[in-house]
Amino acid sequence: MLEIILFYIAATVALVSTILAMTRANAIHALIYLIVSLLAVAVIFYLIGAPFVAALEIVIYAGAIMVLFVFVIMMLNLGAKGDAREKTWMRPSVWVGPALLTIVLFAELLYVISSAEGPVSTGVVGAKQVGLSLFGPYVLAVEIASMLLLAGLVGSFHLGRRYLDRAPSSELGHQQEGE
Amino acid sequence: MLMINLILILLIGGVVAIFSERLGADVPRKVALAVVIIDLIYLLIALSTIPQLETLQAPVPSDPETWLMHYSVEWIPAFGIKIELALDGLSMLMVLLTLILGAVAVSASWTDIKVRQGFFEANLLWTLAGVLGVFMALDLFLFFLFWEVMLIPMYFMIAIWGHENRGYAAMKFFIFTQASGLLMLVSILALVVIHHGNTGVWTFSYFDLLSAQIAAQTAFWLMLGFFVAFVVKLPGFPFHTWLPDAHTQAPTAGSVILAGILLKTGAYGLIRFAVPLFPQASMEFAPVALWLGVAGVIYGAILAFGQTDFKRLVAYSSVSHMGFVLLGVYAWNILALQGAVMQMVAHGFSTAALFMIAGSLQERLHTRDMREMGGLWQNMPRMGAIAMFFIVASLGLPGLGNFVAEFLVLLGLFQVDRLLAVIAALGLITGAAYSLLLMQRSFQGEPDETRQLVDFGTREMLTMAVMMTALIVLGIYPQPILDISRPVVESLISFSSIVTGGSL
Amino acid sequence: MEGLNIPLNHILLIASLLFVIGMLGLMIRRNIIFILMSLEVMLNSAALAFVAAGAHWGQPDGQIVFMLILSIAAAEVAVGLSLVLQVQRRFRSLDMDSLDWMRG
């Protein structure tokens, strides 16, 4: 029973913090809310019998990937001016339409998902089981994932390297002449 | 092989023409003329060796062995597509017309084309090759292929060497014909698929598909697909609007080929494919087609009357004249059909000549606007006399080919629908109105004595003489032509009346 | 931990809520950073749905897909963020709406 209550608490936390993350003006604030949301999801993972995944969610998602965001935000050094501008962008005229669409979409999903039956979990699927499967039938996936990460690596290396070069002034002006 | 060779000679000739430009700017046209004439001679020699030609037995539409020539070889067996060419009297006439007018077109381009002559002559020859293919292909896939491919060189001819508004005209021409061609493709494929469904055999052969069993409703729609494609090319009202632009903007040789030959492919298609493949549906549709034909005759004539552009006027006159062909085809009796065939041949010559005159005028005056002409007879009496000849030919003077055609069409139509015949006969009056107006505005009236214009030279006179002779012969002794097409027409009529139970 | 009676559709609902929130974020935010965050939310929601479905069937496959999604997210974010740096450098802005040089 506790688990169930815990689950709904985690779910609520995840939702609320995600909504907050999506609506913040300050990027760092938003990021922190996002991390909270991820942690809450990790809790859910744990509760539904996937402890290994819960750990990965915390370590890699909330830990590694979000830190990347932090680094970039810090490098960009957006500052308070950026926050103010973010606020002006969040006018109702911007979000009402999309919000309606989203509601419709959610209504559809709600209608669909409400038909799903059965309990979520009958037992724990532990790290061992996952590992066996991962290096059994899914071994190729691992290899391909490595290639994927290689692509990400090379790509971000190529693109990011230039940022560290002495950055020229904006190319906007130059480009505008060309248009 | 002969038929393929005919096409190949032209295709290769085109390539040679391109490269011959390196030898000098005026070499390509000589090459082109030589190629067309070689082709013509080759055809004539081959025809003279065919024993059936003397007797000209009626070919059975569905039996290729009774045709004058037949050639068939596998091409895409997966679909039963063959390279199947065949020749009967009708196609033979059309092929001859094509080659003769091809030579005329080369002559028309002699001095007209000043840049990139090699490519021009190549396009001209390729168009001719495509047209020959259309007239000889009896595999529907192959037919469609030629039908579409011949447009590309024609497109280039208009788009590159055309007049001031060439881009628009070329585009319009191409889109009209291609879009309608798509409908035909759908119809062809549907026909084949239905035939496949019935028999389990993939075939595109005309001879096989003639016997395809199609539900009446379906047949009607399929027939419509063919009809639209052919009537756009014909061009029939209300699909004619590409024609004035294309004819007006095309270079002279292009106009000659367009008006003289290309339009005939539409008429040929109607006679060869649209009606025999779907006799029942065509019969049901005939009243509509006839009304369209009449509308074309009258509408074309009225619009021709209102034009101030020489070529545009002639172009609209083509709309009017080809309306007679539509009438002839859908009246679908021997008189009217023979008339339609005659009209195809005679209109080929008369309009080609008028376009050549228009081209010569443009070359000399740098305008096609008749308001800037007048009294040209004084400056160029020979051209004037020749223009007069072809104008009276186009208004249907008895003794010249067009009269025989129009008379037979109207006579045949009269057997079918008297009211329509009466309305169509109005075309004779309106035809006179615009033809004579053309003469009046260009060659008659106040001459401008200060104009220094070169009259027709030997080359032009020779070219014109060929067409004048042809028209006179067609006019006073059309029987050979009629005899050549008669067996075909008769067998088509009897074939379709067998299918429809004799009610067409 | 057995006998946990959370219905599958509840988790899927949470996942889909996260999903549409992420989508909403994509549609309303102009700052690229936020857009990338929204993407992460969406991917994460899909991952949640997978894990839940895997748990529902008692299979490890859901978790494996989670891991794959993790790697995908990582790769995308790596490239995405380096693109962000370039955007900031060349456009002097992180406003996605100002990246509309191409249109029509």
Next chain:
Amino acid sequence: MRELIGLIPLIPLLSSATLMLFAGHLSRFAIGLLGVGSVGIAAILTAKMGIDFLGNPEVFKVTLWTWMQVGTFSSDVAFYFDGLTLVMMSVITGVGFLIHLFSTEFMEEDVSYARYFAYLNMFVAAMLILVMADNLLLLYLGWEGVGVCSYLLVGFWYQNSANGYAARKAFIVTRIGDTLMALGLFLLFTELGTLDIQALGDAAKDKWQVGDSMPLIACLLILGGAVGKSAQLPLHTWLPDAMAGPTPVSALIHAATMVTAGVYLIARTHELYLFAPIAMIAVALVGLATSLMAAFTALTQHDIKRILAYSTISQIGYMFLALGVGAWTAGIFHLMTHAFFKALLFLGSGAIIHCLHHEHNIFKMGGLRTRMPVTFWSFMIGSAALAALPMTSGFFSKDQILLQAYQVDGIGPWLWFGGLVGALLTAVYSFRLVFVVFFGQVNTEPDKDTGWRMVIPLSLLCILAMMGGWIIIPVTQVFPLAVFEHPAHWVEYVSIAVPIVGVIIAYLIFLGGQLKVDVFTNSFVMQKLQQFWFSGWRIDWLYDQLLVRPYYGLARALKLEPVDNFYRLVVTISQTFNQWLSAGQSGQMRRYITSMVFGLIVLLAILVRAS
């Protein structure tokens, strides 16, 4: 010999072709020789054939080749020779020859000498084919051929666009008739299965009853053709304008031969008309109405050629009247005599015009009697014949017509009376012409007199116009014998007297001046009436309003191709869509996502709804 009949049209045709092709390489003399000679040879051949025929009146037919044979339709290039043909051929070649000869002098100074003779020869050939044709289709060939030649010759002086207009008008108006005739041909073929003239008559006997509607329609359609070509009401308007051509052309084409083709056509197909009494009456009424209308108009004209043109219309009206009352022989007879005297009058007027620097207005002439005696006498004789003064050729032919008209049941006397009124007017206007032009004071001095090449034709025609009445035309085999009861004597006396009265009236008004009609003619009503007549009863105006202007208007309205609007609309719609959609590609990513979400919603809706 009979086979040589083909040569008769062929020789002028070849001459014409030669003249066209080698115009630049021939001397004037050679051109003249070729042009006149060819018709001369044709005339000689005709004469030979005529003599043979008179000796041995046997009808024959020469088939040269099959023109076209399609299905059951067949038409040969074949010539049919009988008395009627002979009469027509004689008129064409004979009068034609004289006019050709006349032309050599008349056209002497024209630059397009060769072209002129080429056209004229071609005309003779076409006209010969018309009258010799064995079937209606070949006849139609000649019919249209003469039309084109007429067009070419009316517009001979093409530099003046008024001439071009007149030529086109002539062609198009007659084309209306021709089209009706073509429809008649279609109907005849459809009904009777042949276009062979002799066979038609036989087939009609098998298939038709007198009074059927089919023969009526067919005959009316043929009448339409005849009306057009012969310038009868309501298609007569082209002929006065056609006077724009050289005067010998007017003489040959627009007086002697071509315009009478309609008469010939009806005479030729009289067997069909026998089945359609109503059509016969229509012919008669058309003829009478035309003759009266034209006579009134001729009375008011100033232009010498227009007077003669209206006179021609009027005289052909008489011929139609004759045909309509069944007096075919009389009609053809009048055709022949009319050819003589009207050719004479036209040539005479041509001589005057030639010598008076192309002056056409009769009131600017005068006193030419002494200056141009040959012409004067020709004119006198011609006018006498035209007015049908006793003993002239016109007298014999017209008298027959009037008498036979009188005998028609019911309306006969009315027709006769109408004809008499016409005859009176004819006499008045023809002598008005003579008196005004040749008497009184000299207004314009002629600068030359006529040469021998003009004098000979004039003299010969004078003789024919005087003596032509004694010729007996060999058409008894062709036409059914008219049952001729001699009418009451007074009828005949009145018929004879009326023209004489007319001449006297003309004398009193225009020469003697005893009859003061100024007060009468200057009255308002008469002024208006005169204007009305002068304008040709405003029929031109009417056509202009009813047909020409609307057609021009229509052509102008349609010039920009309304049908294309549909396609333009398609283009516009496509472009509009393109613009809308392109505007959607705003470059803003948020919108792109929105579109995707929208798509997702739609897909979900479709899939979920159906489940």
Next chain:
Amino acid sequence: MNGSQMQALMPILMLSLTAIVLMIQASIKRDEKATWIITVVGILLALWGAGYARDFSQPVTILLQVDNWGLFFTALVLLASLVTVVLSQDSFSSEGGSKEEYYLLLVLSALGAVILIQSSHMASLLLGMELMGVALYAMIAFPKKGLLPLEAAVKYLVLSGCASAILLFGFALLYAATGELSYKGIGEKAALAYISNPLLVMAGTAMVTAGIAFKLSLVPFHMWTPDVYQGAPTPVTGFLATVSKGAVFVALARIYMDAELHQYESLILALSVLAAFSMLIGNLLALLQEDIKRLLAYSSIAHFGYLLIVLIALTGSEMASEAVTFYLAAYILTTLGAFTVIARVSREDQQKSQISEFEGLFWRNKIQATALTIAMLSFAGIPLTAGFMAKFFVINVAIQGSHWFLLSALVIGSAIGIYYYLRIIFSMSKTSGNDIGFRDRSGDITALLLTVLILMLGSWPQPFIAFAGGL
């Protein structure tokens, strides 16, 4: 994993090997030429591998399915990659700097495409697609200068990420409904699950369709296409248009066939709507476009609409799979042909892709002008070109399935299409001011070869049809 499975994976192995060799080479000495050669050799080896693997057709683990059909497309995709490599050779010459990463990314992207083509499992689909995508993001943004490539890359990344998320969510729903992740498994279980609970299956299918429709740029998931096409360096655009789209379509076809999705009428309806809108809107959008790359982007939207017809008619026709093969092959060759010329003409400045740039090309470089003309005619579906035979197949299949509604959309779309393809040809035939001819050996040869292939496929298709039938 046994030996024969390794042999079946030969093309994948070869590409991976190439990637590794490239890494090693770059770490030893950065040499653009050497990199280029290694790339070419590597792709050629992979091509050889595709032929080699034919004898070892089999499922490899649960993830991949090696069969002739897939291997054919593998070869095609590799060919396209090879052309891209050739085109890239001096396309960034003004950029300066090194391009080693570029070739590495290209190889990785091609690897992703090959995996995608051979995937038989959701996981491999996902990974293949992402591998291809991630490498492409970097390739698009590769040029050092200019705003457009960057803008294109960002848009592509974000939108593609969004699409991936949708796809994933869809698979999650399917997984929740069926408990299977391989196509076949989904197909088997879905039929059962559909009876008990159709909603989840259908919703999952819808989201999967949406995700894939994005990659194929079907309306209304198409909006990224023009921007990315235009912004990306031309060779990359060519790569994207051929390799990426082709591979995704093959994957879609596989899912569709293996999971037997054609039995769901509502899916057919949904696909029909997508197809019809793609055909119409794609062509309409292209109508007045002045930028040739954007134009081809719009035209590709329409073409995938046409292609979708085949999928829709899959069960109604005995030749649908040949039709897919033929159409894709024709489309890829034609697109390559077009982009070859575009890349060569605008090689100095990748952003210069206005149609007006092509004025007078006929008189400047006949070979390339002819190649572009043939490519345009092939796109327009004029006989004797591969495009015509492809359209022929589509129409044939559509008629057999009696899809008259789609057929009419196809006819209307094609009619619109003629206009803009012709516009390009017309523009080339114009006489322009700069009539200076240019020669370009590698470009000419590539264009010529592709043109010959297009024409061969169009005029003598029998061998290929027979081949495709045997796949």
